[in-house]
Amino acid sequence: MKKNLIYLLFSAVLFCTALTACSEDELSATSVVRPSITEQNDFDRWLDRNYVQTYNIKFKYRFEDIESSMGYYLTPAKYEQSIAMAKLIRHMCLEVYDELTGSTEFIRNYFPKILYLVGSYAYKTNGSVVLGTAEAGAKITFYNLDNLVPKEVNAKTSYFKTTHHEFAHILNQTKPYPTDFTEISGPKYVQDQCFEIYKTEDQAQQDGFISRYASKSDGEDFVELISLYVNRTAEEWESMLKTAGSTGRATIEAKFEIVYNYMSNSWDIDLNKMREIVLRRAAEAPDLDFDSLDDETDAPENSGTNE
């Protein structure tokens, strides 16, 4: 009898759940919490053509609490800054891979599906600043859009280095790198103390890390080697290795060889060719047309030549 009652109760619960699910479906059409329908502006239409249709990427510049970390006080990115950023990310990051691989498929297949812009910095409790975050390979958030000066960007501007850094994490998650890499600096990784133990980049380099952040873990080390290599000229890279001294240089070079071979063997990407493309595109970037939302005038070589 008791057993039957339990079964009865259980079916009642199931039934209620089913009912709730149905009624929720019906209610949703008039729900007061449904997202407000925003009217499409010219930028939305540009994004639809150049991000959604081309790459299947959603470029979110309107502020949505649901996309933001509630642990920070954040403000939205400005409209003009968002347009400039959309053009810069495309020119300095997405099209780099298009050019390397010969099609937009690489980005379509592997790049995060959501890019989200925030106007302000995000400060951590220890005072450090978050430049960008990547979540489960699905989304990259860019902070500090307020401080973007489109006409002054270069290969080292943090947003673009961050993009290559985060994208490299995704590539690593898709195809893991050899464990030989991890063994080189093995016990030296310092996790969250990277900025406390190494006060300067030079100190980290002398200890065999290309940057202070690279000393955090093998995963960060790997993608720092990629993102810093491609945004520096051969001379600048050499001068970092000089700073590292003989021990630091040997360690960095041993790790970089694994990184280079991994990118080449696993992804058919030659990091020397990638560097050439990144540097060329970064030099072109300040001359992009940041005002027009016409597709035809976006390419820098067209600026000033239209009749």
Ligand SMILES: [Zn+2]
């Ligand atoms: Zn990282």
